[in-house]
Amino acid sequence: MLWLLAIVVSMAAGPSQAAPVLRVGVADGSQPCSYRQRGSWSGMAVELWQQVADQEQIPYVLVPADNTTELLAATKRNEVDVAIGCITISPERIRQNRFSLPFQESGLGVMVKRNQLELGSSLLRSLLTPDLIRLLVAYVVLIGLLSVAVWQVERNGSKPSSWEIGPRRAFALIFQVLATGPGTNTVVVSTRGHTFVFVAYLVRIITASLLVSYVTLNVVRGNQELASPNIRSLNDLAGQRVAVRRGTVSNDLLQRLNDSGLQPPIQLRELDQVIRADSLLAADAVDAVLADDIQLDFLLQQLPHKLYGLALRNLNPQSQAFALSPGISEDLETRINEALGRLKRDGVVSRLRQQAMNKS
DSSP: HHHHHHHHHHHHHHHSOOOOEEEEEEEBBBOOOTTTETTTTEEEHHHHHHHHHHHHOOOHHHEEEESHHHHHHHTTTTSSEEEEEEEEOOHHTTTTOEOOOOOOEEEEEEEEOOOHHHHHHHHHHHHHHHHHHHHHHHHHHHHHHHHHHHHHHHHTTOGGGOTTTTTHHHHHHHHHHHOTTGGGGGTSSSSHHEEEEEEEEHHHHHHHHHOOOOOOOOIHHHHHSSTTTTTTSGGTTSSSEEEEOSSSSSHHHHHHHTTOOOOSHHHEEOOGGGHHHHHHHTSSOSSEEEEEEHHHHHHHOOSSSSSSEEEEEEEEEEEEEEEOOOTTTTTHHHHHHHHHHHHHTTTTHHHHHHHHHHHH
């Protein structure tokens, strides 16, 4: 009789103990954080939440939304339990919404159309820097000294002073061969001469490595970052047409700048999705785009050309997290935060971000 009563009690208690299915809101068009592709959701925030749900065995269903503003409003009204995405925790939002443990920080960036003339001038200035000139002068001096050494040791070998082309041209030929490489067998015959040829080879490869490193670090990277030297701060956007997504931190920031008395005021233009920002710049509909730099970097990586770049980046960096509804229990909030903390500690968040940035 007792065992029958225990079965009845356990059957009655079973449904009440089942974990509730969470309504998880997600916004489309926020690459690389959250977006819908070929009917399925993708992005680092979506995959991060999947990891959290798997670790904590949280059943859920995704609820689509148009933008972050709608997500936060729905979360506040308990229409969704969790809002996922790279949601910036601004002071205005934290007064109205509840957030999880932050999983990353991100700033804002300003994307503009590149000025090709300015980029060419920047490249020329990079090539004429003192460091590069010193490197080239050092190379010429070393090759010159090695040429003198070869001339001396080959007096009784290949005898360059007696070549038919004359001593001056003979020395120039030795210098050319040591500087470029081909033809060393025609200018030296002695063992010491071949030793100096080998030293010249080492000088060439070391100098070439330093030169490639210099160009990579100071020219290529510089041109990727430099888009408009006339924009050094957000105040330089005064009077310009700037595209922003409605309800974002970017939009609020420009509104505050205008309210502070910036003259002429920034002309705000609505941006549907950051991934389409290049079309507005190409059509000359806007002068600049302000958004999370992670989203702008993703867009720039997808473009087959380098017509656009970031004039400013990492502006006002703030933490990003998931938003939680007031109805979420403290126990579930703790489980979500602990899972996020583990994933961040173990490098999973960084790996997901890198994978999302590399997706095309």
